[in-house]
Amino acid sequence: MAINPMAKKEFDLIVxxxxxxxGRLVAEYLAQRGISGWAMAGRNTAKLAEVRDLIGxxxxxxxxxxxxxxxxxxKTMCERTRCVLTTVGPYQLYGSDLVAxxxxAGTDYLDLNGEPAWARQMIDAHEAAGKKSGARIILSAGFDSIPFDLGVWYLQQEAIKKFGSPAPRVKGRVRKMQGGASGGTMASMKATLKASFKDPSxxxxxxxxxxxxxxxxxxSQPSGMVPEYDKELGVWAAPFVMAPINTKNVHRTNMLLGHPYGRDFVYDEMMLTTLGEAARALVDAAAKANPFTGKGLKPGDGPSKEERETGFYDVxxxxxxxxxxxxxxxVYGDRDPGYGSTSKMISEAALALLETKSAGGVFTPGGLIAAPLVERLQKFAGLTFKVE
Structure with missing residues (x-):
């Protein structure tokens, strides 16, 4: 399937x-989808050729x-394509020059960053340039934060249909989730923590x-950082590691769309669990996030194919x-959240962006391509959005 055979640039999309x-999972997904007009990019063309053959x-x-x-x-890469999809992180270490x-160049951009301080730096530095050149810079187009960003957007569409107005208070609660982490995610967390020690702002x-x-x-928003008993649901809720990223993107989407959720909108995210599991989750998260340990996964590592395919999430x-x-x-996803599902989500976000006409600037997925992306995710990427 061609994305846009009339494109003026050499490629529609570069991974x-x-x-x-x-990145390998993204390339494999595009190949399996039969997409044309795209290219693979990286430091070593010999390794790229090897991956190209391995993924079919x-x-x-x-x-x-x-x-x-x-x-x-x-710069040369950006000038050759309509859109760049980048999986090269931590973005605060390797992404700034590419966004610039x-x-x-007026080239669209999507990433998987879960680094909100860096994202704010990119907004401040390149919003004006994007508007001038027409480049659409879309940040956080993976598990952080598409299921949550679009999950809130979807709820509000349904709320308006049912009640005539958006819900001023929304709770996001991860009911179940199964899937592994990767070295890239751990590296991003460590880079952010190290940067915060150097720059308190x-x-x-x-x-x-x-x-x-x-x-x-x-x-004022709920912190979501302390386990609590949710009386309405009758279960314990524990801090959710992605909440500090997702909540910020949800509020940015609301702002980008002109505050359709309301200027007094309140949103938080937590994970449903038991009190004992909540305590263990806090200890485990603190240990994994320690920026001074050399232990754990390294960039390039990640869950096995079996782990990706048996993983899922339910929010x-x-x-x-x-x-x-x-x-x-x-919102339900049929693969592990960080990799099996993320690779499909960012791919469909790129394809939706290429088919969307808009002014340039720095966006969230929900702030620019919500409706077509929800449709694509349900049709191709194994996500289900529904009213319960």
Whole structure:
């Protein structure tokens, strides 16, 4: 399937980082989907060719040499394509020059960053350039934060249909989740923590729910950082490791769309569990996030094929009105969240973006391509959005 046979640039889409763990999954997914007009990029074309053959991509899939340590190569890559999908992280270490190159060239950009302080830096640095060149810079187009960003968007569409107005209070609750982490995710967490020790202002951004809505500060939000008993659900809720990223993106989507959820919108995320499991989760998360340990997964590592295919996630969203009315929706993913599902989500986000006409700037998926992306995710990527 061709994305856009009338495209003026050499490629519609380049997958940058295609020899990495997630990049390889993205390339494999595009090949299996029969997409044409795309290329694989990375530092070493010999390794790219090896991956191309291993994943069963067509032998004529173009290979592009590009290196984060060589800004000129990034500039050349961006000038050859309509869109760059990058899996090369941590983005605060390897992504800034690529965002700048895309913003300058008018080339669309998508990433998987879960690094909100860096995301704010990119908004401040490149919003104006993107608007000028027409580049659409989409941040956090993986498990952080598509199921949550679009999950809230979907709930609000259904709430308006049912009640005539959006829900001013939404709770996101991860009911079940199974899947492994990768070295790339761990590396991003460690890079963020190390950066915060050097620059205390980063801690302020990490703790601010409205860090990605420059010029707008909404009402006080629940921290979600302490286990609590949810009386409405009758279960314990524990801190959810992705909440500090996802909640910021949900508020940015609300701002980008003109505050359709309301300027007084309140949102939080937690994981449903037992009290004992909540305590163990806190200890485990603290141990894994220690930036000074050399133990654990390294970048390029990740869950096995079996783990990816047996993984899943189930997230419930509850919209609550002051008068007691409620609406409950859910998002279900049929693969492990971080890799099996993420690789499909960012791929479909790129394809949706290429088919969407809009002005440039820095966006969330929900802030630009929500409707077509929800449709694509349900049709191709194994996600289910429904009212319960």
């Amino acid at each position: 940058y980082g295609a020899t990495g763990f997630t 991509a067509p032998k004529d899939t173009p290979l592009v040499a590009a290196d984060a340590a060589n800004p000129a190569s990034l 190159a895309c913003a300058a 980063i801690l302020g951004l990490l703790n601010n729910p409205f860090a990605l809505t420059p010029g707008f500060e909404g009402p 419930m969203f509850t919209g609550i009105y002051p008068d007691g009315r409620k609406i409950v929706t859910s």
